[in-house]
Amino acid sequence: MTRRTTDVRDQLREAAPPSLPASPTAAAASDDASPPAPAEAPPPSKFTVLLDPDAAIGFDQLAVDIRRLLGRRVAKGDLVRALIALAAADLTLRDQLLNELRDHPTA
Numbered sequence: 001m002t003r004r005t006t007d008v009r010d011q012l013r014e015a016a017p018p019s020l021p022a023s024p025t026a027a028a029a030s031d032d033a034s035p036p037a038p039a040e041a042p043p044p045s046k047f048t049v050l051l052d053p054d055a056a057i058g059f060d061q062l063a064v065d066i067r068r069l070l071g072r073r074v075a076k077g078d079l080v081r082a083l084i085a086l087a088a089a090d091l092t093l094r095d096q097l098l099n100e101l102r103d104h105p106t107a
Helices: 006-016 024-033 051-071 076-089 091-105
Strands: none
Touching: 051 076, 076 091
């Protein structure tokens, strides 16, 4: 015979000893103790970058060099994210980026 979930809960409630009434303060404390629901993170942005052959070779070489220095595989996306974070945090690097873009504008 298959029991429904509500039947099993009712039987457990009947078999359990009666609990003491909880004070309003205890009830409030138990509500506060539950962790807040995690905020849903926005989906990541996706970009496509077209590199000319020289830039592609340079990026591939950078990836190989970083992998060799770290001793583990590093995804190219991780390299791009790290470069963005560094340029955003370091004013000198940001200025170098500005100069590079001024000296070599793209169409």
